[in-house]
Amino acid sequence: MSRSAHPAGPRHADVLAEWSRPVPPVDVNALDPKVWAGGVTRGADGVVTVGGIDVRALAAEFGTPVYVLDENDFRTRCRAWRDAFGPGADVFYAGKAFLSRAVARWVNEEGLNLDVCTGGELVTALAGGMPPERIAYHGNNKSVAELERAVEAGVGRIVVDSFQEIVRVADVAARRGVRQRVLVRVTVGVEAHTHEFIATAHEDQKFGLALSTGEAEEAARRVLKLGSLELVGLHSHIGSQIFDMAGFEVAARRVVGLLRRLREEHGVELPEIDLGGGLGIAYTSDDDPPDPWSVAKALTEIVTHECEAAGLAVPRLSVEPGRAIVGPTAFTLYEVGTVKPLEGLRTYVSVDGGMSDNIRTALYDAEYSVTLASRASDEAPVLCRVVGKHCESGDIVVRDAYLPADLAAGDLLAVPATGAYCRSLASNYNYVPRPPVVAVRDGRARVIVRRETEEDLLRLDID
Numbered sequence: 414m415s416r417s418a419h420p421a422g423p424r425h426a427d428v429l430a431e432w433s434r435p436v437p438p439v440d441v442n443a444l445d446p447k448v449w450a451g452g453v454t455r456g457a458d459g460v461v462t463v464g465g466i467d468v469r470a471l472a473a474e475f476g477t478p479v480y481v482l483d484e485n486d487f488r489t490r491c492r493a494w495r496d497a498f499g500p501g502a503d504v505f506y507a508g509k510a511f512l513s514r515a516v517a518r519w520v521n522e523e524g525l526n527l528d529v530c531t532g533g534e535l536v537t538a539l540a541g542g543m544p545p546e547r548i549a550y551h552g553n554n555k556s557v558a559e560l561e562r563a564v565e566a567g568v569g570r571i572v573v574d575s576f577q578e579i580v581r582v583a584d585v586a587a588r589r590g591v592r593q594r595v596l597v598r599v600t601v602g603v604e605a606h607t608h609e610f611i612a613t614a615h616e617d618q619k620f621g622l623a624l625s626t627g628e629a630e631e632a633a634r635r636v637l638k639l640g641s642l643e644l645v646g647l648h649s650h651i652g653s654q655i656f657d658m659a660g661f662e663v664a665a666r667r668v669v670g671l672l673r674r675l676r677e678e679h680g681v682e683l684p685e686i687d688l689g690g691g692l693g694i695a696y697t698s699d700d701d702p703p704d705p706w707s708v709a710k711a712l713t714e715i716v717t718h719e720c721e722a723a724g725l726a727v728p729r730l731s732v733e734p735g736r737a738i739v740g741p742t743a744f745t746l747y748e749v750g751t752v753k754p755l756e757g758l759r760t761y762v763s764v765d766g767g768m769s770d771n772i773r774t775a776l777y778d779a780e781y782s783v784t785l786a787s788r789a790s791d792e793a794p795v796l797c798r799v800v801g802k803h804c805e806s807g808d809i810v811v812r813d814a815y816l817p818a819d820l821a822a823g824d825l826l827a828v829p830a831t832g833a834y835c836r837s838l839a840s841n842y843n844y845v846p847r848p849p850v851v852a853v854r855d856g857r858a859r860v861i862v863r864r865e866t867e868e869d870l871l872r873l874d875i876d
């Protein structure tokens with residue numbers, strides 16, 4: 414949703430001056446294909462359907478709130494990333510965005526690899542049948558127990574994040590008598606243009622080994638000396654929800670620079686370079702993310718060019734998109750409860766979920782879109798704020814949304830682009846059970862993560 418620009422305009426003014434009001438949409442019932450999964454349409458009767466299934470039927474069968482995931486769309490996006498990068502590169506789906514056994518299976522079937530960053534994600538990936546050699550294990554503080562499990566399972570790559578971790582992984586591998594393949598996570602010093610909490614390559618933060626201080630080079634040197642570790646490459650991840658390829662290009666250039674120095678100093682040419690994830694998606698019609706082909710072209714060209722200039726063989730390239738694969742594939746379906754109009758301001762529309770199923774608005778000031786899904790309406794659009802049921806005034810799902818004036822309790826709202834970092838960041842705040850994930854494919858809907866129940870919540874409680 415676009416805002417009329419005003420240089421001095423407060424973004425969240427309590428009283429919305431005319432110039433700061435978001436611009437109403439031309440058609441409040443329209444579904445912008447940029448923000449919706451491929452299988453979502455609004456039928457002639459005005460009801461939104463996904464894969465041919467009416468959202469009212471989904472709400473009746475599975476309840477609300479519910480994350481509805483278009484499996485065909487997920488698989489199509491996996492294939493797009495795989496095809497764009499081609500057989501000479503590896504695409505690791507970043508499981509932190511959203512992982513379940515079914516998702517691990519789809520990722521495997523579509524020929525992608527998988528990135529995990531905790532023991533829980535590893536267990537889920539393995540339970541979903543992902544071959545361990547196609548798993549990369551990340552994280553700035555992997556426990557020894559987690560490392561033991563990863564090495565024992567035979568994960569293909571461990572991305573080491575600190576000097577201490579190099580020793581830990583080497584010890585674990587030595588005790589098991591294996592030679593573990595590792596990459597060194599390099600903090601390249603790029604200021605990614607994204608929210609501070611999701612930028613990861615500037616140096617003042619917890620992830621990785623800094624390039625500028627020589628730490629990354631020293632880490633590579635130490636790994637090369639350890640017999641239980643095999644240094645296969647360097648890794649960089651600059652942040653998340655990024656639209657501009659410039660940061661990736663700087664990162665690639667700097668990582669290749671380190672490859673060159675390692676060859677000069679140690680005579681080794683590392684065979685792999687992983688440029689991480691972080692590609693943005695459209696949450697609203699204002700967002701214009703790059704497609705997988707332009708990402709692949711830009712990254713391949715820069716790595717090839719830099720390697721040729723340095724006289725290095727071009728290493729195998731990896732990327733780790735999470736949000737760009739799963740984000741657009743799902744929407745959250747809510748039922749409207751209380752509607753509170755505030756004259757001259759906006760209407761507060763309360764839904765039956767909130768910050769427990771989507772923390773991103775509260776945490777990152779994220780913007781979302783929303784539509785009335787259970788029917789179309791000819792009423793004029795009214796400026797609304799979609800809020801949750803939690804005991805928190807920051808419990809906002811969609812900060813600024815135009816919805817039809819006749820919106821009422823019992824209507825269903827759908828918030829698109831909630832496939833990434835919504836279920837995976839969900840909480841039980843206020844003892845609200847987390848919603849299920851329902852996958853729709855070829856006209857059939859099935860639960861892939863069931864709804865939590867009050868019994869689930871009480872199961873952890875001890876008198």
Ligand SMILES: Cc1ncc(COP(=O)(O)O)c(C=O)c1O
Nearest residue numbers: 507650653690691733734735736
């Ligand atoms: C190392 C690493 N790889 C991949 C990702 C996936 O990021 P995104 O979902 O933004 O593609 C992340 C998260 O930012 C990450 O930390």
Ligand SMILES: N[C@@H](CCCC[NH3+])C(=O)O
Nearest residue numbers: 509611653654773833834
């Ligand atoms: N959780 C963040 C992104 C962090 C990505 C993981 N390093 C989000 O929702 O945008």
